[in-house]
Amino acid sequence: MLKKKLSRMIQSAVGKAIASGSLKIDKLPSLTIEVPKNREHGDLCSSVSFNLAKQTGRQPEEIAGVILDCLETGDGGSVKFIKKKEIAGRGFLNFFIDESYLRQNLLEIVSEGGGYGSSDSGKGKKIQVEFASVGPTGPIHIGHARGAVVGDALGNILKKSGYETVKEYYVNDVGTQIDILGKSLKARYCELCGLAPAIVENGYEGEYLKDIAGRLKEKHGSGCLEKPPDFFSGFAVEQILECIKKDLSDFGVVFDSWVTESSLYSTGKVAKAIDTLKEKGFTSLKDGALWFNLRQDKGAEEGQEDRENVLVRSTGTPTYFASDIAYHSDKYNRNFDAIIDIWGQDHHGHVQRVRNAVSALGYDPSKLEIILYQLVSLSRKGSPVRMSTRRGEFITLREVMEEVGSETIRFFFLMRKSSSHLNFDLELAKEQSMESPVYYVQYAHARICSIFNEASNKELQIAKCPKGIHSDKLQNANLELLKDDIEIQIMKRLAFFPDEIAEMAVSREPHGLTVYAQEIAGLFHRFYTDHRVISDDRDLTLARLTLVKAIQTVLAGSFGLMGISPKEKM
RNA sequence: GCGCCUGUAGCUCAGUUGGAUAGAGCACCUGCCUUCUAAGUAGGUGGCCGCCCGUUCGAAUCGGGCCAGGCGCACCA
Numbered sequence: 134m135l136k137k138k139l140s141r142m143i144q145s146a147v148g149k150a151i152a153s154g155s156l157k158i159d160k161l162p163s164l165t166i167e168v169p170k171n172r173e174h175g176d177l178c179s180s181v182s183f184n185l186a187k188q189t190g191r192q193p194e195e196i197a198g199v200i201l202d203c204l205e206t207g208d209g210g211s212v213k214f215i216k217k218k219e220i221a222g223r224g225f226l227n228f229f230i231d232e233s234y235l236r237q238n239l240l241e242i243v244s245e246g247g248g249y250g251s252s253d254s255g256k257g258k259k260i261q262v263e264f265a266s267v268g269p270t271g272p273i274h275i276g277h278a279r280g281a282v283v284g285d286a287l288g289n290i291l292k293k294s295g296y297e298t299v300k301e302y303y304v305n306d307v308g309t310q311i312d313i314l315g316k317s318l319k320a321r322y323c324e325l326c327g328l329a330p331a332i333v334e335n336g337y338e339g340e341y342l343k344d345i346a347g348r349l350k351e352k353h354g355s356g357c358l359e360k361p362p363d364f365f366s367g368f369a370v371e372q373i374l375e376c377i378k379k380d381l382s383d384f385g386v387v388f389d390s391w392v393t394e395s396s397l398y399s400t401g402k403v404a405k406a407i408d409t410l411k412e413k414g415f416t417s418l419k420d421g422a423l424w425f426n427l428r429q430d431k432g433a434e435e436g437q438e439d440r441e442n443v444l445v446r447s448t449g450t451p452t453y454f455a456s457d458i459a460y461h462s463d464k465y466n467r468n469f470d471a472i473i474d475i476w477g478q479d480h481h482g483h484v485q486r487v488r489n490a491v492s493a494l495g496y497d498p499s500k501l502e503i504i505l506y507q508l509v510s511l512s513r514k515g516s517p518v519r520m521s522t523r524r525g526e527f528i529t530l531r532e533v534m535e536e537v538g539s540e541t542i543r544f545f546f547l548m549r550k551s552s553s554h555l556n557f558d559l560e561l562a563k564e565q566s567m568e569s570p571v572y573y574v575q576y577a578h579a580r581i582c583s584i585f586n587e588a589s590n591k592e593l594q595i596a597k598c599p600k601g602i603h604s605d606k607l608q609n610a611n612l613e614l615l616k617d618d619i620e621i622q623i624m625k626r627l628a629f630f631p632d633e634i635a636e637m638a639v640s641r642e643p644h645g646l647t648v649y650a651q652e653i654a655g656l657f658h659r660f661y662t663d664h665r666v667i668s669d670d671r672d673l674t675l676a677r678l679t680l681v682k683a684i685q686t687v688l689a690g691s692f693g694l695m696g697i698s699p700k701e702k703m
Numbered sequence: 704g705c706g707c708c709u710g711u712a713g714c715u716c717a718g719u720u721g722g723a724u725a726g727a728g729c730a731c732c733u734g735c736c737u738u739c740u741a742a743g744u745a746g747g748u749g750g751c752c753g754c755c756c757g758u759u760c761g762a763a764u765c766g767g768g769c770c771a772g773g774c775g776c777a778c779c780a
Contacts, residue, residue, distance in 0.1 A: 165721095167719055169723075170718090170719090170726085171723065173723095174723065180721090180761095183722080186760080187759095187760085193760080221723080222723045225722075225723065270780090305780060308779080309778095313779095442778095444778095446778040450778090452779085453780050478707070478708065478775080480775085481706080481775060482775050507709075508774070510773080549716065549717090552708060552709075553708085553709070554772090561715095570728070572742055573743090575742090576740080580740060583740055584740095585739090586739085588739080633719095636720095639720095645719090648727090651717095651728085661739080661744085662735085662741090662744045663744085663745095667738095667739055668739095703740075703742065
């Protein structure tokens with residue numbers, strides 16, 4: 134990673150300056166390396182001198198000079214990294230990457246293939262991402278899909294960055310809503326059997342329940358009328374969960390682990406969590422119910438107010454809150470270094486009390502990171518489409534997948550940071566499809582594939598896209614021939630791919646994937662317009678094929694993280 | 704009322720965690736195909752970064768106060 138590499142170099146330079154007495158500070162300042170907006174300011178830059186100036190009372194420019202004097206750009210490797218370094222803007226340190234380093238990197242991209250972009254920045258750390266945990270009371274709808282996309286992509290990014298990552302789905306298969314679901318199913322079933330259905334208060338009314346009732350009748354005839362409520366809710370959950378799993382996998386979202394709420398009950402984890410809270414004195418009885426109340430002397434995070442929440446209802450059944458505490462306790466016991474929950478913004482009221490409960494149990498609350506994604510408002514031709522699972526008014530993920538395609542949905546949902554509101558217009562997504570950024574990036578990939586097809590036709594004997602590249606031919610290409618401005622620019626941006634991924638892993642924000650992919654695609658399209666890859670000049674052809682192969686590799690790599698499959702032809 | 708999120712070009716949004724002259728796409732003008740895909744590309748128009756204070760070498764970014772929009776405040780999940 135370029136930034137890390139330079140950061141280490143500057144760090145040791147500062148260390149050297151301290152040792153030699155030319156710099157007098159007690160602690161190293163936080164060191165951030167950036168890519169300057171203005172190309173004249175180099176490829177990488179740092180503003181450490183400004184921070185150090187504050188500590189030492191000296192001029193930034195002077196400090197910058199001291200650091201540069203101690204900086205060793207040789208860095209021991211065989212390939213030179215920094216070509217030029219300078220002080221500008223009254224103290225900024227600007228660095229220019231040597232082209233030979235970029236050319237070397239190009240070969241690495243081609244030989245690493247799909248592995249390029251990986252890093253070990255998360256090595257040895259175990260991390261869990263739980264997302265898309267939609268209760269099995271109805272089909273997964275388009276609003277939920279945002280959480281699914283964000284979580285999936287983030288999980289992919291973390292894995293790529295070397296974290297041991299578990300993508301998990303939590304199934305709320307017990308509770309009041311599940312009981313109501315069972316009753317609602319029974320009502321539909323009674324209808325099918327020619328009986329008057331019981332009226333279910335706040336019952337689910339979606340069409341899908343009629344289908345499930347139909348399947349129940351098909352399987353058992355009218356023989357289930359006397360079955361207990363559990364039977365109906367169990368059947369409904371089983372059917373709906375199967376449908377959710379199918380939807381998600383068709384959407385390209387894959388989980389490593391599924392945990393059911395019911396299992397937390399059957400293994401006694403819920404009871405244990407409640408008992409522990411009781412023992413530690415975080416509970417009280419009021420109106421026949423057991424409440425969680427935060428005590429400021431224990432576990433309370435600073436600046437919080439006392440809050441009370443019901444753990445066990447006066448009826449004796451624990452609430453969702455209780456089982457969620459047990460679930461988080463279970464997560465902590467699995468020894469993750471970080472636990473990431475991805476929830477819809479509508480659950481934000483739940484955030485603080487879960488954090489409170491977790492710290493009440495004695496766990497480190499800083500390990501729990503809750504990402505709230507803003508809800509998706511769906512519209513069609515500008516007019517809003519309201520959704521409610523209970524009333525059965527919703528647009529399902531499957532419907533939208535069939536209408537606009539899963540890749541468009543995924544790309545769209547990754548284009549905005551998760552804290553931004555997102556309006557998804559069905560008609561617009563379709564209409565724009567020809568002009569959309571999804572096609573823009575796909576088109577770049579497809580064009581490259583086309584070049585390789587042509588190359589194989591032209592007796593160059595370069596393998597076809599995308600597999601089986603004869604990398605030895607490309608490895609021997611004379612990359613010195615890549616010297617046009619746009620070629621250098623492309624090599625630079627490709628070299629930053631590992632940095633980009635590592636940064637997204639740290640910020641937990643996968644939306645940079647779309648930004649980066651569009652940028653690479655844009656550079657390629659510019660290159661493609663002005664330069665021919667395949668020409669009579671065999672050496673230049675090989676060099677450019679290597680460049681283009683690297684672009685293709687990186688594009689496909691970013692698509693993979695987004696969960697989008699690269700197109701070979703359009 | 705309390706809490707969370709958002710406010711950047713006409714529209715949809717980026718903005719490297721406080722850096723140097725704020726960027727894309729769409730839309731609107733003007734160019735570029737005998738060639739590996741024009742689903743592309745070059746250029747132009749377009750900005751009190753919601754408003755006001757503050758913090759400092761430096762603010763779209765951090766803090767406070769307003770204004771506007773979205774969402775949440777159950778013995779639901």
